[in-house]
Amino acid sequence: MMMCVRPTVHTPAALRWALLLSRFSRASSTSSSAPGGPTAGNEQVQHVIAVASGKGGVGKSTVAVNLAVALAQRGLRTGLLDADVYGPSVPAMMGVEGKPELTADGRLMIPKTGHEGVKVMSVGLLLPGKAEGDKHGDQPVVWRAPLALKLLDQMVRQVDWGPLDIMVIDMPPGTGDIQLSMSQRVSLSGALVVSTPQEIALLDARKAVNMFRRVDVPVLGFVENMNRFVCSKCGEEEYIFGSDGLQADALRLQVELLASIPLSTGLRKACDQGVPTVVSDPQGPVAHEFRELARKAFLNLGLHAGLAPHVQ
Ligand SMILES: Nc1ncnc2c1ncn2[C@@H]1O[C@H](COP(=O)(O)OP(=O)(O)OP(=O)(O)O)[C@@H](O)[C@H]1O
Ligand SMILES: [Mg+2]
Ligand SMILES: [Zn+2]
Secondary structure: OOOOOOOOOOOHHHHHHHHHHHHHHOOOOOOOOOOOOOOOOOEEEEEOOOOOOOOOOOOOOHHHHHHHHHHHHOOOOOEEEEEEOOOOOOOHHHHHOOOOOOOOOOOOEEEEOOOHHHHEEEHHHHHHOOOOEEEEEEEOOOOOOOHHHHHHHHHHHHOOOOOOOEEEOOOOOOOHHHHHHHHHHHHOOOEEEOOOOOHHHHHHHHHHHHHHOOOOEEEEEEEEEEEEEEEOOOOEOOOOOOOOOOOOHHHHOOOOEEEEEEHHHHHHHOOOOOOOOHHHOOHHHHHHOOOOOOHHHHHHHHHHOOOOOOOO
């Protein structure tokens, strides 16, 4: 792919964007972590993207993890923050575990380093193990908004993220108080909304779009997940929910449909094993779809920030 950058305005923001774009257009780099001592909070994080969904269980974490790793594969210094207070699954999907260590001065937590150098922090790493009286660890965690927000603040400001080009946040599913406040609390550069194509999920996806618009967060696009089944024997594709999927909603809401991820056994297995598909099967069609998602989401980020490059 060839990219040609034509900065029209020479504001610092435009120059920073051009720099970022030149890094993005470079072929994959193996290590994307940059040197740098402890930094105060998130001042050095350039862009923050939320991955959200109206409904739970639609594949939000799967998308967030693969997106983050795909961005890192393109050479961006990438962070992945799991803010899903209801079901933090990023550590398992990224294969990281253990309590975060502290910086030498004891002021900041050190994020875990996952695949492709992605820096990872998760609610799941901060919570104590099983609650007392919860022998099987299967009691739901009930959150009140102030506590959830406090935790989010800690993960953003009290973590040694270092300089990051981009941070991906796995948001809690839904469009309630917690999600709304979180969207306002972190200055988001944009949001992606993940949905399956069933009407019941779409209904909530629309709500998610409206929630972000209400707080002036640009919706960078829709990600349609599990929209079709691909037979592993003959390769035939079956559109279980009809082939329209999210397209009609995308048009009506003027949200770009950035990717359609098929139901994939390989994807599910890879997730369960803590290895994102873009790493475990980089040549496969699903990984290709995630890389396209990363490219389009990144470019839309520039468009919405008014820093649109000329891309060929
Ligand atoms: N395209 C897919 N093909 C096959 N399995 C998938 C696909 N997308 C997600 N899954 C599987 O579906 C389950 C739910 O996905 P995931 O955890 O990413 O959803 P979520 O929206 O983050 O859920 P939650 O609301 O619980 O956080 C996981 O087991 C995941 O591996
Ligand atoms: Mg999840
Ligand atoms: Zn078949």
